[in-house]
Amino acid sequence: MTQDAATRWRPRIRQRNTIGRGFALLTIVSTLLGIAVLVALLVDVFGDGGAQVDGHFLSSYPSRFPEDAGLRSALLGTLWLLVLTAIIAFPLGVGAAVYLEEYAPNNWLTRFIQLNIANLAGVPSVVYGLLGLGLFVRWFALGRSLLAGAMTMALLILPLIIVASREAIRAVPDSQREASYALGATKWQTVFRTVLPAAGGGILTGTILALARAIGETAPLITIGALTYIAFDPSGPMDLFTVLPIQIFNWVSLPQEGFSDLAAGGIVILLIVLLVANSIALFVRFRLQRRFD
Amino acid sequence: MLFLCAAVSILTTAGIIFTLLGETLAFFREIPIVDFLTGTRWTPLFVSQSFGVLPLVNGTLVVALVAVVVAVPIGLMSAIFLSEYAPARVRAAIKPILEVLAGIPTVVYGYFALLFVTPILREIFPQTQVFNVLSAGIVMGFMILPMMASISEDALRVVPRALREGAFALGATKFQVTTRVVVPAALSGILAAIILSVSRAIGETMIVSIAAGLQPKVGFDLLSSMETMTAYIVQVSLGDTPQDTIEYRTLFAVGTLLFLMTFVMNILSDWIVRRYREVYE
Numbered sequence: 001m002t003q004d005a006a007t008r009w010r011p012r013i014r015q016r017n018t019i020g021r022g023f024a025l026l027t028i029v030s031t032l033l034g035i036a037v038l039v040a041l042l043v044d045v046f047g048d049g050g051a052q053v054d055g056h057f058l059s060s061y062p063s064r065f066p067e068d069a070g071l072r073s074a075l076l077g078t079l080w081l082l083v084l085t086a087i088i089a090f091p092l093g094v095g096a097a098v099y100l101e102e103y104a105p106n107n108w109l110t111r112f113i114q115l116n117i118a119n120l121a122g123v124p125s126v127v128y129g130l131l132g133l134g135l136f137v138r139w140f141a142l143g144r145s146l147l148a149g150a151m152t153m154a155l156l157i158l159p160l161i162i163v164a165s166r167e168a169i170r171a172v173p174d175s176q177r178e179a180s181y182a183l184g185a186t187k188w189q190t191v192f193r194t195v196l197p198a199a200g201g202g203i204l205t206g207t208i209l210a211l212a213r214a215i216g217e218t219a220p221l222i223t224i225g226a227l228t229y230i231a232f233d234p235s236g237p238m239d240l241f242t243v244l245p246i247q248i249f250n251w252v253s254l255p256q257e258g259f260s261d262l263a264a265g266g267i268v269i270l271l272i273v274l275l276v277a278n279s280i281a282l283f284v285r286f287r288l289q290r291r292f293d
Numbered sequence: 294m295l296f297l298c299a300a301v302s303i304l305t306t307a308g309i310i311f312t313l314l315g316e317t318l319a320f321f322r323e324i325p326i327v328d329f330l331t332g333t334r335w336t337p338l339f340v341s342q343s344f345g346v347l348p349l350v351n352g353t354l355v356v357a358l359v360a361v362v363v364a365v366p367i368g369l370m371s372a373i374f375l376s377e378y379a380p381a382r383v384r385a386a387i388k389p390i391l392e393v394l395a396g397i398p399t400v401v402y403g404y405f406a407l408l409f410v411t412p413i414l415r416e417i418f419p420q421t422q423v424f425n426v427l428s429a430g431i432v433m434g435f436m437i438l439p440m441m442a443s444i445s446e447d448a449l450r451v452v453p454r455a456l457r458e459g460a461f462a463l464g465a466t467k468f469q470v471t472t473r474v475v476v477p478a479a480l481s482g483i484l485a486a487i488i489l490s491v492s493r494a495i496g497e498t499m500i501v502s503i504a505a506g507l508q509p510k511v512g513f514d515l516l517s518s519m520e521t522m523t524a525y526i527v528q529v530s531l532g533d534t535p536q537d538t539i540e541y542r543t544l545f546a547v548g549t550l551l552f553l554m555t556f557v558m559n560i561l562s563d564w565i566v567r568r569y570r571e572v573y574e
Contacts, residue, residue, distance in 0.1 A: 011464075016468070020468035023472075026370060028374055031371040031375070034371060034390075034391060034435065035387070040409065041402075041405045044405060045404070045405070092298050092301050094298075095295045095299070096295070104299070117302045122492060124497070125498065126526050126548070127496070129530070130526070130544060130545060131312050131313075133312075134545070135308050155305050158302065158305070216397075218498070219499055219523070249499065249503065252407060252408075253503065260404075264408075270398060271401070278396070
């Protein structure tokens with residue numbers, strides 16, 4: 001270092017520290033901003049909709065008159081859709097995960113399937129709706145039924161279930177499998193009596209979280225043509241249906257006085273349903289997840 | 294048997310491609326693809342039909358731009374806070390809150406945009422239309438914020454301690470370590486997060502359907518109403534469009550374009566992560 005450079009060298013510690021503190025503050029503010037928006041959203045929704053929620057709101061059908069309207073058919077539709085989607089997606093997702101983790105040979109086809117699953121997770125949900133419209137509603141001629149909706153939703157959440165189940169299965173240590181083989185179990189017995197029970201907590205948690213995602217999805221069901229006005233209880237998989245998010249969307253888009261508060265009330269119910277689903281997932285995670293440390 | 298379960302994923306992709314492609318090709322038999330991709334008037338539901346998709350693409354990109362302008366800086370700063378500054382306990386408290394933000398259904402965000410954010414915007418800018426791009430874009434930004442923050446944070450956290458300590462040893466302050474060493478080292482992951490955010494913003498449907506309106510037009514006026522590709526799909530789906538009409542086929546033509554745009558971005562993001570990831574021993 002020359003004499004000249006040495007005299008020009010100024011550490012400026014104080015200035016650098018000031019900048020540093022300013023930056024740290026900025027990161028905190030940014031983080032708080034996200035949280036503030038969440039709080040504002042919840043306060044807004046519960047403030048507008050909290051008063052709507054009562055027995056009448058839950059047990060009435062939608063109506064042209066805001067004071068009469070309720071979300072009975074939407075709530076039942078959501079429950080029906082949830083059960084049907086779970087019945088379709090759970091075995092498929094777990095089956096695919098078991099195949100990929102326990103059976104699949106390491107070849108191009110397996111790699112292609114994995115790449116494909118990763119890509120499917122990134123497809124916009126409204127595109128799944130177009131798939132459901134073209135394939136299930138028109139081609140399979142299922143119409144705008146609960147079944148068509150559930151099949152569409154099942155395909156939508158399948159990648160989530162597969163990924164979560166694979167992680168759970170991978171977390172089961174090989175010593176468990178080897179112990180099973182040592183006792184004379186076949187591969188099939190090992191998978192079904194040792195690996196799957198051990199991975200059950202993780203698989204179930206992942207499935208419930210995936211179903212929670214399905215509860216909140218609106219766009220694909222609108223695309224396949226689920227209706228916004230249903231004034232009867234769905235009674236089977238071939239019935240027409242509506243769900244909570246669609247009912248909320250319908251109320252939000254009505255300009256007349258009173259309906260936006262109904263939408264807020266619907267959102268309160270929807271958020272409560274999601275809260276319950278996530279709590280169950282948390283509970284399952286803590287109760288059933290086995291640890292192999 | 295189990296293989297068939299896994300094969301369902303391939304069948305799904307094949308199903309998406311064939312349903313989209315079949316109707317799209319039928320669409321292009323009637324409307325030349327050049328007119329579709331370069332036309333600036335989108336009026337398939339009017340008597341004088343016109344099938345230029347550019348207004349929808351314009352609306353989609355403008356909303357996505359607003360969303361990214363909101364989500365990327367805030368998300369990146371949150372990620373830096375969580376990865377570099379926050380004590381473990383604060384981090385453990387904040388991560389679940391961000392997950393809640395990510396888990397809120399998009400229709401709820403749509404309500405929030407239309408009935409909370411838009412009235413505020415109209416106070417500040419009186420000329421704001423009831424349905425406007427700015428409100429939808431801002432709220433969409435907060436919707437994709439958790440994803441942006443979480444992927445960036447993962448990228449920041451895998452930067453090894455030794456790099457940070459080396460920079461500290463040279464006399465750098467924490468700010469300098471973060472901005473000149475850690476963030477550049479994690480740049481590929483951050484870039485991937487940005488591209489995924491754009492892809493999510495382009496495919497997002499309900500917020501724009503509720504809050505951005507249904508006016509297909511080319512322009513950049515953030516305070517006015519525009520229609521996105523996804524909002525158009527919802528608009529047509531709500532009406533009772535008979536099968537085998539040109540209106541029905543526009544759904545799939547627009548859907549195909551949407552699928553291709555998000556697909557290319559997802560692949561690109563994946564490729565960047567693979568190609569530019571610094572591997573630390």
